[in-house]
Amino acid sequence: MRLTYSPASPFVRRVRAAAIELGLVDQLRLERVQVAPGRENRAYAESINPLRKIPALVLDDGQTLVESAVICQFLDELAGGGKIIPAAGPDRWRVLSQQAIAQGMAEAMVSVRYETALRPELLRWPLWIADQQDRFWSGLAWFERQVERTLSTAGSRTELNVDVSGLALACCLGYVDFRFAEMDWRARAPRVSAWYRTIASRPSLAETDPRVAT
Amino acid sequence: MRLTYSPASPFVRRVRAAAIELGLVDQLRLERVQVAPGRENRAYAESINPLRKIPALVLDDGQTLVESAVICQFLDELAGGGKIIPAAGPDRWRVLSQQAIAQGMAEAMVSVRYETALRPELLRWPLWIADQQDRFWSGLAWFERQVERTLSTAGSRTELNVDVSGLALACCLGYVDFRFAEMDWRARAPRVSAWYRTIASRPSLAETDPRVAT
Numbered sequence: 001m002r003l004t005y006s007p008a009s010p011f012v013r014r015v016r017a018a019a020i021e022l023g024l025v026d027q028l029r030l031e032r033v034q035v036a037p038g039r040e041n042r043a044y045a046e047s048i049n050p051l052r053k054i055p056a057l058v059l060d061d062g063q064t065l066v067e068s069a070v071i072c073q074f075l076d077e078l079a080g081g082g083k084i085i086p087a088a089g090p091d092r093w094r095v096l097s098q099q100a101i102a103q104g105m106a107e108a109m110v111s112v113r114y115e116t117a118l119r120p121e122l123l124r125w126p127l128w129i130a131d132q133q134d135r136f137w138s139g140l141a142w143f144e145r146q147v148e149r150t151l152s153t154a155g156s157r158t159e160l161n162v163d164v165s166g167l168a169l170a171c172c173l174g175y176v177d178f179r180f181a182e183m184d185w186r187a188r189a190p191r192v193s194a195w196y197r198t199i200a201s202r203p204s205l206a207e208t209d210p211r212v213a214t
Numbered sequence: 215m216r217l218t219y220s221p222a223s224p225f226v227r228r229v230r231a232a233a234i235e236l237g238l239v240d241q242l243r244l245e246r247v248q249v250a251p252g253r254e255n256r257a258y259a260e261s262i263n264p265l266r267k268i269p270a271l272v273l274d275d276g277q278t279l280v281e282s283a284v285i286c287q288f289l290d291e292l293a294g295g296g297k298i299i300p301a302a303g304p305d306r307w308r309v310l311s312q313q314a315i316a317q318g319m320a321e322a323m324v325s326v327r328y329e330t331a332l333r334p335e336l337l338r339w340p341l342w343i344a345d346q347q348d349r350f351w352s353g354l355a356w357f358e359r360q361v362e363r364t365l366s367t368a369g370s371r372t373e374l375n376v377d378v379s380g381l382a383l384a385c386c387l388g389y390v391d392f393r394f395a396e397m398d399w400r401a402r403a404p405r406v407s408a409w410y411r412t413i414a415s416r417p418s419l420a421e422t423d424p425r426v427a428t
Contacts, residue, residue, distance in 0.1 A: 037345045050352035051318040065307050067314035069283070074307055093279050093288050100281035104265040125337045131251045138264035 002058040003071075004033045004048060007213040010106040010175040011068040012055040017167045018072045020204035022079040037114060069099060072164050084164045098143075098150055098165035105139035106172035108132040113179050136176070137188070143169060144189040151195050162199065170199050178210040216272040217285075218247045218262060221427040224320040224389040225282040226269040231381045232286045234418035236293040251328060283313060286378050298378045312357075312364055312379035319353035320386035322346040327393050350390070351402070357383060358403040365409050376413065384413050392424040 003019075005012040019025040035041055035052045049056045049066045057065040057074070065071050076085045086092040111132045115124055143150055151166055173196055176183055186193040199205060207213065217233075219226040233239040249255055249266045263270045263280045271279040271288070279285050290299045300306040325346045329338055357364055365380055387410055390397055400407040413419060421427065 038341045045352045046356075049315070050356040051315060051322070051349050052352070053318065063304055063307065064311065066311045067318075070307065070310045070314055073310070077302075088291075090277055093277065093284065096284045096287070097278065097280045100284055101263070101265060104267065104281075108265070119339055119342070123337045123339045125333055127252045128333070135265050138259045138266070142260075142264040 001027055001060060002029045002031045004031050004044070004054045004056045004058075006032060006034065006054055007208075008175075008178065008210050009054055010110070010171040010210075011053075011103070013171045013174070013208045013210065013213075014164070014167050015055050015057070015068050015071050015075070016208045017171065017202075017204040018075050018084055018164060020207065021162060021167070021202075022075055022083055024075055024079060037118060069096075069103065069164075072099075072167075076164070084162060084167070086163070094150075095163050095165045099168045101139050101142065102165055102168035102172050105136045106168070106175055108135040108139075109172070109176055109180065112136075136172075140185055140189050140192065144192050147191040147195060151192070162202065162204075166199055167204070170196060170205050174200070174205070174209060215241055215274060216243045216245050218245050218258070218268045218270045218272075220246060220248065220268055221422075222389075222392065222424050223268055224324070224385040224424075225267075225317070227385045227388070227422045227424065227427075228317075228378070228381050229269045229271070229282050229285050229289070230422045231385065231416075231418035232289050232298060232378060234421065235376060235381070235416075236289055236297055238289055238293060251332060283310070283317065283378075286313075286381075290378070298376060298381070300377070308364075309377045309379045313382045315353050315356065316379055316382035316386050319350045320382070320389055322349040322353075323386070323390055323394065326350075350386075354399055354403050354406060358406050361405040361409060365406070376416065376418075380413055381418070384410060384419050388414070388419070388423060 003012070003015060005016070016025070016028070019028050033041070033044055033054060035044060035054055041052055045052050048058065048064060051066070053066070055068055055071060057071045059065070065074055073085060076083050081087050086095055109132070112129055115129050115132070151169070169192075173185065173192075176185060200209075217226070217229060219230070230239070230242070230244075233242050247255070247258055247268060249258060249268055255266055259266050262272065262278060265280070267280070269282055269285060271285045273279070279288055287299060290297050295301050300309055323346070326343055329343050329346070365383070383406075387399065387406075390399060414423075
């Protein structure tokens with residue numbers, strides 16, 4: 001299987017971390033691509049993903065899967081199912097919803113990155129930046145309010161000691177540390193911070209940290 | 215179950231259409247909310263979805279599901295599974311990937327809408343608008359190149375004569391007709407256009423058309 005990637009993307013990182021957790025990483029061939037708003041990449045748009053987004057997973061028979069949540073679900077089922085996504089019941093929808101929230105937080109911060117690093121300075125809109133940052137902060141506060149229920153894996157029905165929503169949140173926080181080191185999120189979320197210290201030391205996340213990954 | 219909604223959202227519309235197709239619409243209580251970038255909505259962020267996005271589905275026991283693809287998957291399983299999302303195999307990943315592409319096309323056009331209707335005129339960036347529109351056009355061309363494989367339901371393993379990716383694409387195209395009537399997408403995609411004429415007449419889509427829905 002080929003996975004299109006860039007080391008900075010929190011969405012790719014989640015898939016790579018999932019593959020490591022699931023013991024599937026040896027089956028993944030990483031294929032680095034450059035995609036960014038305004039950058040032409042016709043070959044990628046035509047052959048892999050018309051949205052010009054990463055990651056995409058190209059199976060050996062040519063079938064192409066897109067979108068990180070879809071790919072994580074595929075990898076989980078390839079590994080037998082129920083490993084990092086509960087197979088059924090309320091826990092399944094809780095974990096998938098939490099993944100969506102963590103992913104939305106990361107999307108908001110990527111949007112801030114585009115606004116502050118890509119868009120010409122005179123065209124930047126402070127209200128947009130504040131709005132997107134607020135989505136990150138609100139999401140962080142949401143996890144902080146209910147760390148036990150959302151991030152503890154003790155009661156979850158996944159086989160591994162981590163689930164895909166924890167990976168998604170860790171990748172979001174790692175992206176913030178990478179691109180917005182000045183945002184002191186730890187001060188605002190001490191319980192998530194304590195959780196993050198532990199999860200970030202797992203090989204799946206340590207090896208894919210955007211500050212060191214290639 | 216309560217579904218937070220606004221009649222203009224292509225993401226909510228997909229969930230409503232899915233519920234109609236699945237025979238579950240009588241169980242949905244619609245709850246209209248106003249969310250938009252820059253608009254404060256603390257109550258919604260704190261009690262329903264910290265990302266301030268719609269749709270969210272609040273179950274009778276209080277569990278909250280967020281993100282349209284997650285909610286559609288939940289509804290499909292609630293209806294027995296395999297109804298509008300193939301239950302397993304390559305068809306499952308094909309349909310979920312197609313849904314992600316159609317959803318990304320809609321997100322790109324919502325982004326154009328924000329840039330051209332919400333952002334102050336002097337801060338608009340033509341390159342951004344062109345980039346986002348290009349993602350829509352590339353996605354449309356992608357579906358047009360392979361209508362038979364992607365949009366025909368003859369060979370699919372869903373029980374209903376429609377799958378969630380078809381609903382997602384129809385909702386995206388309906389949104390373009392609603393917000394960007396001047397974009398003549400039919401001229402560039404005659405085969406998708408012919409498919410759309412048929413699918414748009416299904417009650418699930420006719421009743422939720424943003425030009426008439428409330």
